[in-house]
Amino acid sequence: MPFPFPPQDRESSPYTGYTRAHWEAVADGLLTSARRWSTPGGALLDLPGRPSRSGARSDGLEGFARTFLAAAFRVAGAGGDDPHGHLDRYARGLAAGTRTPGRDDTESWPLILDHDVQGQPMVESASVALGLRLTVPWLWARLGPGVQDRVEEWLRGALRHTPAPNNWYLFPYTVAGFLESVGRGDADTAAARRRASALLEGWYRGDGWYADGDGRAFDHYNGWALHLYPVLDAHLAADEERSARYGARLHAHLRGLSLMFGADGAPLHFGRSLAYRFAASAAVGLGALTGRTPLSPGTSRRLLSGSLRYFLDRGALTGDGLLSLGWHGPHDATLQTYSGPGSPYWASKAFVCLLAPAGDPLWTAREEPAPVEQADRVLALPAPGLLLQTTRADGIARLHNHGSDHVRPHEGESAADDDPHYGRQAYSTRTGPTAPGNIADNHLSVEVAGRASVRRRIRPLGAGQGEDWGWAASWHRPVFVSGPPMAPGLRVESVTVVRGRHELRVHRVVGAPEGARVTHTGWATGPDQSVVSVLHGLHGWDEGPEVVRAPQGTAYTRWAGVPRLGGRAGGTSVHVCLAVLTAGPGADSVTDAVAGVAVAGDGVEVTWARDGARSRVGFDPVTVSLVAEPTSRQPMW
Secondary structure, three states, X not given: OOOOOOXXXXXXXXXXXXXHHHHHHXXXXXXXXXXXXXXXXXXXXXXXXXXXOOOHHHHHHHHHHHHHHXXXXXXXXXXXXXXXXXXXXXXXXXXXXXXXXXXXXXXOOOOOXXXXXXXXXXXXXXXXXXXXXXXXOOOHHHOXXXXXXXXXXXXXXXXXXXXXXXXXXXXXXXXXXXXXXXXXXXXXXXXXXXXXXXXXXXXXXXXXXXXXXXXXXXXXXXXXXXXXXXXXXXXXXXXXXXXXHHHHHHHHHHHHXXXXXXXXXXXXXXXXXXXXXXXXXXXXXXXXXXXXXXXXXXXXXXXXXXHHHHHHOOOOEOOOOOEOOEOOOEOHHHOOOOOOOOHHHHHXXXXXXXXXXXXOHHHHOOOOOOHHHHOOEEEEEOOOOEEEEEEOOOOEEXXXXXXXXXXXXXXXXXXXXXXXXXXXXXXXXXXXXXXXXXOOOOOEEEEEOOEEEEOOOOEEEEEEEOOOEEEEEEEEOOEEOOOOOOOOOOEEEEEEEEEOOEEEEEEEEEEEOOOOEEEEEOOOEOOOOOOEEXXXXXXXXXXXXXXXXXXOOOOOOOOEEEEEEEEEOOEEEEEEEEEEEEOOOOHHHHHHOEEEEEEEOOEEEEEEOOOOOEEEEEOOOOEEEEEOOOOOOOOXX
């Protein structure tokens, strides 16, 4: 570690060795390392790295605000004890940054404007406001009246301007919550909170999941934004009514989120802003802090510390103790254009767990195994259209995506906007999607006249589960990378059925022009990984499987191999395959997992070799069932 770090405690924490002292040490180390890049007045942190599209000044504010949030969690969690003087430095920065906001000089903060003009400062206003709210007795109360007024005036820019149409509406909500908490509320703060609260109700879709806006984007923003801000706000305000409403949703969310971490501590590599890394565990800490969780304290700490350690052990920190832009180490393909050198410090949200005091069961209970370490599990989430699958033997968590995309309701579908972090059929804690320009992993593509399609807007068709199996289904219109963007009447209906480590993937292609072909790929793995990817064709394929190279690799490996099948399409065709991603022995036995396959019209029946049970998939409408082997065999339908 590039900063002081306590010895491991394997008695209290047999799985990770981490205790509360380790969390405090990481917070202190990150803050000490980052402040070396502060401007003389402390208002901006000009961290090294490529600038974001918002420019260097906005990036400097981002570095200040996001590290300030870590300092606030650290000091507030210690009851105001601040042996490293973190808050004194941020007090200086608040005074310097708000003296002449908008001015082009060494210290001044950029103004908060509309999201499409100069939007990033609005994001950072929430971290500044939340940091101030957490540290009122030790920072805000000690600022002079003039500085307080200037800070308030800068923050009010978030109330006067238009956020992006997604979780950004929670940034003015958080600013308003702080201003009201220090007696500076008014009609504008009340309006910002009403507006965000109303939007949250519309975005809540069930199963503990919010859409990130009016579309169907479901990802890690659920935990580190859409649950974090309203639940923490209600907790700090001791508002029982709001705590109960938002807390019940957090409780439901954690039931699924707890299955989205591997035995090695990795969160699912899925969705945007993955450079925030261990912020993926923020909702776990928030649930433990507020009591709105189905998890035991020992399980919560196992997930929290497992995620933190996962990244620290795999190069997330530079030699100077800074968080790099990437996943393990730097990785450009993981990033969005809005990411700058300060962006990774939204990982600070994970330190919300430090608000639970040292005597809290979160820190005193002995670590317990994570859900992935306890048993094979399947969880269908019909509201977001997700299917979660974990296997104890190899400790891998997988997500099968039949409902989350990144297409807003008013947008058309363009192959130019293909997003590997949403468009793929499956994601895991041991693999990442291949980079744009490489062969796409976990993807069914229709090829018409040699032009390949991508998957953009995803329409869910249902999800469900049985005792040891589950399924999810969706359909999409293939969008082509060149030539006409769509073929009239062409659609793909996809069903995933999981049992143990096996994934049965069934696709019905409808309306394909004569001469069309389909290709289907599996998990992308490479030489830097100890996992195996197998893809076995069961019906509707005449080529493969072959392994195709992805030279730019993934966030997990410098290059990757992707198994691929190919087959003919035209009119209506059905294609069935079996996929496996495993780190355990016997991966090659996937070809023996299925004893028989029958396709009748649009219906598919697969007989499992292990027990003779039969998975049945039908279309018009989609139906999925698992039938135990009867004494006398019944017809499929």
